[in-house]
Amino acid sequence: MAKFKKKTGGGAPGISTASLPDIVFMLLFFFMVTTVMREVTLKVENKKPKATEIKKLERKSLVTYIYVGKPKAQYIAQVGSEPRIQLNDAFARVKDVQNHVITAREEINEAERPLMTVSIKADSEVKMGLISDIKQELRKANTLKLNYSTRKGEVYGDKG
Numbered sequence: 001m002a003k004f005k006k007k008t009g010g011g012a013p014g015i016s017t018a019s020l021p022d023i024v025f026m027l028l029f030f031f032m033v034t035t036v037m038r039e040v041t042l043k044v045e046n047k048k049p050k051a052t053e054i055k056k057l058e059r060k061s062l063v064t065y066i067y068v069g070k071p072k073a074q075y076i077a078q079v080g081s082e083p084r085i086q087l088n089d090a091f092a093r094v095k096d097v098q099n100h101v102i103t104a105r106e107e108i109n110e111a112e113r114p115l116m117t118v119s120i121k122a123d124s125e126v127k128m129g130l131i132s133d134i135k136q137e138l139r140k141a142n143t144l145k146l147n148y149s150t151r152k153g154e155v156y157g158d159k160g
Contacts, residue, residue, distance in 0.1 A: 044069035044086050049124040050153035062116050064104040069123030083126045097137040121149040
């Protein structure tokens with residue numbers, strides 16, 4: 001007569017890791033697509049004026065932003081309380097605008113340079129004199145495609 005032995009300590013079968021690279025790359029791709037990169041840390045107040053006729057910009061990759069407004073509370077001790085210009089993450093003077101725009105234009109593909117737009121995101125309390133000075137610097141840089149950022153609503157002076 002034959003003796004049968006029971007297997008002892010066989011345990012659970014191993015987990016297959018063959019699909020693990022697929023899962024990792026799928027997660028990596030998901031986060032790459034859904035993550036939004038930080039644009040600029042605003043150092044100036046930016047309550048945009050209201051407008052009734054607004055149009056959304058088509059290609060935001062071809063837009064260079066200029067922020068104008070009073071410095072936020074934590075920066076008043078450094079730069080004062082008068083309205084300031086912010087280019088990228090730094091305060092700037094009016095004469096710095098021309099070089100900033102030229103540098104931004106150089107970073108764009110040559111075929112798309114005529115499509116480049118400068119968008120002024122000015123606080124509604126900023127005086128038009130500072131905006132006019134910025135526009136003069138943009139003319140010197142031969143940047144004539146200009147946009148003013150606004151928010152939808154009734155225009156100042158209308159009912160409401």
